[in-house]
Amino acid sequence: MSASQPVPHLIVRRWRVGEEEALWRLKYQTIHSINRADYSAAQCAAWAPDDLDPALWRQRIAGMDPFVVELDGELAGFADLQADGYIDHFFCAATRQGCGVGRALMQHIHALAQSRSMTRLFSQVSLTARPFFEHVGFEVVCEQQLCVRGITLANFSMQKWLQPAGDAAEHQE
Ligand SMILES: CC(C)(COP(=O)(O)OP(=O)(O)OC[C@H]1O[C@@H](n2cnc3c(N)ncnc32)[C@H](O)[C@@H]1OP(=O)(O)O)[C@@H](O)C(=O)NCCC(=O)NCCS
Numbered sequence: 001m002s003a004s005q006p007v008p009h010l011i012v013r014r015w016r017v018g019e020e021e022a023l024w025r026l027k028y029q030t031i032h033s034i035n036r037a038d039y040s041a042a043q044c045a046a047w048a049p050d051d052l053d054p055a056l057w058r059q060r061i062a063g064m065d066p067f068v069v070e071l072d073g074e075l076a077g078f079a080d081l082q083a084d085g086y087i088d089h090f091f092c093a094a095t096r097q098g099c100g101v102g103r104a105l106m107q108h109i110h111a112l113a114q115s116r117s118m119t120r121l122f123s124q125v126s127l128t129a130r131p132f133f134e135h136v137g138f139e140v141v142c143e144q145q146l147c148v149r150g151i152t153l154a155n156f157s158m159q160k161w162l163q164p165a166g167d168a169a170e171h172q173e
Pocket of ligand 1: 035
């Protein structure tokens with residue numbers, strides 16, 4: 001990168017109350033543009049509908065308690081890690097694809113998992129995100145056909161086994 005192109009300032013932090021609508025917009029735009037490459041317009045509309053109940057989404061976000069990536073002060077992605085190792089959401093903004101946002105989210109998930117002594121991460125991964133998840137060490141458990149608002153959507157159940165922190169240290173001795 002040349003001196004005239006400063007390195008983007010990236011931070012990962014917990015979401016804040018009041019950001020629910022921005023997170024929905026990010027997810028909506030990513031599904032309707034990036035995931036649209038692998039899913040039909042009807043499937044994208046079922047997955048991210050125009051008439052989603054904002055109160056339900058606020059509840060979902062509060063329950064999920066995600067973390068976000070800020071790139072130069074703007075929301076550029078978000079994801080979460082549940083107590084059992086489940087990753088419910090994992091989205092990078094449509095305008096910030098290929099900028100390292102997914103890597104930052106995944107590194108954060110792995111750091112959290114290690115600090116919580118988790119042994120397994122798992123998620124329901126889109127056709128679009130599958131190669132990225134494979135790239136970071138996840139394996140496909142099975143392909144699934146989900147019924148969302150009356151429309152069938154394919155995705156993959158994926159998982160990654162983690163080496164406990166103690167084991168990694170032992171193997172270095
Ligand atoms: C998949 C997704 C998260 C990747 O995020 P991103 O910010 O573009 O990825 P990054 O720029 O951080 O790339 C990180 C690494 O993954 C690799 N990568 C990114 N996309 C990839 C792909 N489609 N296939 C293989 N590798 C990929 C990059 O080459 C990079 O590798 P490196 O760390 O070895 O250099 C993003 O494209 C996305 O938001 N997709 C739609 C989200 C989605 O479908 N979510 C549904 C639930 S899973």
